[in-house]
Amino acid sequence: MKNFAAACALLTALVVATPGCYKTLDNRSRAGVPFKKDKIGGQYERTLDQVQTATRKVLQFNGTLVSDDVIGRVLVGKVDTRTVYVKLIEVEPNLTAVTVQVRTRGGLSDLDLAAEIDKQIALNLK
Secondary structure, three states: OHHHHHHHHHHHHHHHHOOEEEEOOOOOEEEEOOOOOOEEEEEEOOOHHHHHHHHHHHHHHHOEEEEEEOOOOEEEEEEOOEEEEEEEEEEEOOEEEEEEEEEOOOOOEOHHHHHHHHHHHHHHOO
């Protein structure tokens, strides 16, 4: 009975400690902590092309631009050891929604960097 209880406790601890998978903004699954808030969004009264240009500048200024999906409107960059995903959605012809997602190499979220990237995008639109 003691062995069964110890095995159940060990199995429960293993399930809780093992990270799961999270969805990125470019619809891919990555290993990491799935239930952490990792996205910040905003809307800007600018055209999609203006916001995309500002996003490219911000990602290149802070790190490197890894991927630029023109069809899906998702830009991926690396800032230090973090991966930054930025998704752009045209709500109206002169209104663009921006969602920024940042994850560390270990799969944890970094909301502070996501907020900073979002703020820099807004400042580059002025």
